[in-house]
Amino acid sequence: MHLAYPAVLAVLLFCTGLYGVLARRNAILVLMSVELMLNAVNLNLVAFDVWLRDTLHSGQALTLFTIAIAAAEIGIGLAIVLLVYRNRGSSDIDRLRDLAERPDGADADGTPQPDTQAEATA
């Protein structure tokens, strides 16, 4: 098999995940896009392992480690998203702007954001 097939597929999957991370607004959809990017990396690892015929099987071992770390990451990430949702009533990453620098610095004392309230009632 030509090595360009898995390499190009991994590149395209990675860029699809990149678009998802940048363009999505819901935090869980961002996590799904991160999973797509991790899968692209895994595909590259397996393809190069089979191509190089590594005697240590490092590509496949690292793929297993990546899958386990991705599972841990999705658990922690979902816990954080649920905590944010419980506190803010929204899992919308565009609206989590409490740490943003504002140009005037006047409304730094926790003024309620109206759209968070609207999201909670929706």
Place this chain on the structure above:
Amino acid sequence: MTLAATAAGHGFLSPTGVEIAFLLVGIGTLGAAVITVTTRQLVHAALWLVVALGGVAVEYLLLTAEFIAWVQVLIYVGSVVVLLLFGLMLTKAPIGRSPDADSGNRWAALVVALAAAGALVWVVVDAFRATWISFDGPVQGSAEASGRSLFQYWVLPFEALSVLLLAALVGAIVLSRRGGEGRAPAAALPDAAARASAAPATAPREEQR
């Protein structure tokens, strides 16, 4: 010279059966991934993610990495997608079409993704123009070979990984239990779902104190 010598016996315009299968499954996988990041129905995004991850598992099988393929099916399709669906349900994601699934910078994101895809495809195709994967000889990714190398050469990272999984488990429990001083800890997730559905407008506000 060397390129022609390497390419002897391989035709770029006469693909083998494995290449055709890889290409077809890859097109399906890529289409499912694109639908995952562009659909406006959140639950459908999770279900298309199943198709994409299953397609990647089939690609592992075509690359003779059978153990990785079944681990992929078990962990990704089996547990990660179920966790994501739980997360969608617990954050009360809308079932139908949600008009604000994409943020305002999607055109910038599209430009960045297309530029990255173009650059990476160009580099990768240029670098691996004359390399072929040979499937002759012993199978590289059988369960026996993977397990042998994993427990001969990779034992210490394997054990460290188990400690990391334990730390992630404890961290997820600590994060999602209803902590705070003077409050009784309760089972986090069902409690959160019950409270959010009982008082959707007031609960997030009063928890913020």
